Amino acid sequence: MKDKIKLALAQISSKREDKEANLQKIEKLTYKAKEQEADLAIFPELCLSGYVVRDQFYELAETIPGPTVEKVEALAKETGMHIIFGMPELSEKTQATVFNTAVFIGPRGLIGKYRKMYLPTHSIFEEKRYFRPGYQTATFQTDLGNIGLCICYDLFFPEVLRLVRLKGAQLIVCISASPAVRRSYFETLACARALENTAYLAYVNLAGVQDGLQFWGGSRLVSPNGDVLAKAKYDEEDFVECEVDYSELRTAETFIPTLRDLRPELFDKLKEYSERL
């Protein structure tokens, strides 16, 4: 495993309902990332389909593996890159059960996927109308280190990232489609989740406007002590390279020993009281 890896935060805007165009963008930027010697290219939540596509999710969703994933696998193989991107996933077992999924692909093929656990359904969000929630957190042992996945609103729930971290994640990747009115929440939470877990956190958000909803971009890499190491532009498409140095984890874990100080008995209480809310 490498001590250091290079990330490409590919903050794109999606063309709604045009998987071909979005896939071309993923291909183009993966090659750009390769040229700049990145190891992992990260693309936003639901960037394959667009975020505001409503009933069209049923048409746009694909199984994993499926046609798009096969194309991205070929891309990863050809470039030697690791790639994470978001897409609507159709269950293999039913006809119209869809998940909001992050897909993780490496040069040797599909590494794994994460189905978003917390689906916002309030304000302008209507994800529960279309998606079934996931039931498993996702941490993968890869050539690039132990990498955990989460998606957007998951960031509001410390238990998701804590679990990912307890399963060994050194780098947590959060792909997102966050609109501008929520920017300050995410900027705070990204730092907090990295710091409380003493892990790297790469946050990659959509840019552009969909149905009046403006995605604020601002993708970033946060260090295990909560510092923003790299940051993409607000609102516009951007492409930022940054480095994860795993040797920093040990320093962070000794200086901020939140993992050593965990109190498991509190988790039972959390369960008990959350059921009673």
Add this chain to the structure above:
Amino acid sequence: MELREAEVKLTPSVLDIDFSETQKRICRFIKEYVENAGAEGIVLGLSGGVDSGTIAALSSLAVAGKNVLGLMLPEEENFNQKDIDDAKVVIEKFKLESSICDMSAVMECFYKAIPLFDPNDRLCKGNIKARTRMIYLYYYANKLNKIVCGSSDKSETMMGYFTKWGDAAADITPIMDLYKTQVRNLAIHLGIPEELAFKPSTPALWPAQMAETELGIKYETLDLILYGLERFMTPEEIANQLSINKSIVAEVKARWLANEHKRKMPIAPKIGFRTVGNDFRLPRHIY
């Protein structure tokens, strides 16, 4: 133990927003919409009021004044040279294209051609004016491959203080999420002269019609009531905080609720599998 959080404090400062950020966000919205629609700019009505002046300024900043056509649409009954002069201030400052279309002849035709026409029913008559303005705007938009930019603000939208399929008919409504007092301050931020930014509003459906008189409340108070309702405050809480009679808030809330039909597509009985305006939920594409 008292678990309820402290109430929202309804002071004028709750309506303070970051005007630079708001301007940026609205301009980006306009620019992206025009580009994605493949349109060659914007057409909008210029009444000489603050709302239309503000959308004209924002449109000009978004897609350049030469791509924004401001139509002044006077007609005999309501003609007011001051409104034309105020519109021209905006045209010059933001370097807009412009045209004056006198609607008087068209209005006369309508009055003569509608068998049921009642000249004394000023609301029905006034609504013809608002809808005729809409026809002009859409004619120019069709002919010149532009999109129609509406000037509705959040105060009048939430009160239903507009003509259905008239002044609210547009392709985009960039300031519909801003209350009137916020629009006035945004106008100042954009460099619109203070006299125009704080000019008393009128829908100009009949002579000497004034918005605040008709609404029966000052925008400064109305906007705070609407702000409280937006944040799920009860009329009692709002009335207490603003030290006003609860019946004023109740009246605003009644209008706020009763006018949802003006803010939506026409309603259809549910018969099919997916129903327009109900559970037919397609993304809004822009052509």
